[in-house]
Amino acid sequence: MTQFLLSLHVTVCLALIVIVLLQAGKGAQAGASFGAGSSGTVFGASGSAGFMGKLTGWCAVIFMLTSLSLAYFYGLPGSSSIMPQSVAPAATSMPAPDMSPLQAPSDTASATTAEAPVSAPLESAIPAAEKTEK
Numbered sequence: 001m002t003q004f005l006l007s008l009h010v011t012v013c014l015a016l017i018v019i020v021l022l023q024a025g026k027g028a029q030a031g032a033s034f035g036a037g038s039s040g041t042v043f044g045a046s047g048s049a050g051f052m053g054k055l056t057g058w059c060a061v062i063f064m065l066t067s068l069s070l071a072y073f074y075g076l077p078g079s080s081s082i083m084p085q086s087v088a089p090a091a092t093s094m095p096a097p098d099m100s101p102l103q104a105p106s107d108t109a110s111a112t113t114a115e116a117p118v119s120a121p122l123e124s125a126i127p128a129a130e131k132t133e134k
Contacts, residue, residue, distance in 0.1 A: 002073050009066035016059040023052045 002070065005066050005069050005073070009063070009070060012059055012062045012066060016056070016063055019052060019056050019059060023056070
């Protein structure tokens with residue numbers, strides 16, 4: 001029974017998509033690109049608007065009924081499901097390793113090169129014109 005409902009549901013779903021795409025729009029006539037523009041004479045003097053609207057409504061009703069029926073049948077006890085009946089307990093986590101702050105290197109040479117001392121400007125760096133003004 002569920003296989004029949006499922007196949008009917010998919011068929012009605014695809015038919016609903018095609019029917020909606022074939023309908024003529026209110027202003028843009030988007031359905032004419034798929035052939036709905038010339039189908040007005042096939043469905044009578046009133047055009048395809050009445051027929052396509054009714055067909056869309058019936059497909060929507062069948063779609064809703066098959067959706068509800070499938071939800072009911074798959075919700076019954078003993079029905080197949082892709083979800084497991086019981087979930088395995090989560091694995092216990094290991095404690096985090098001791099994250100002590102990083103130790104500064106014991107080498108004093110690397111510490112002195114990282115911090116360059118600030119010294120006074122050299123006398124040789126001053127241009128000769130400025131030396132004479134002093």
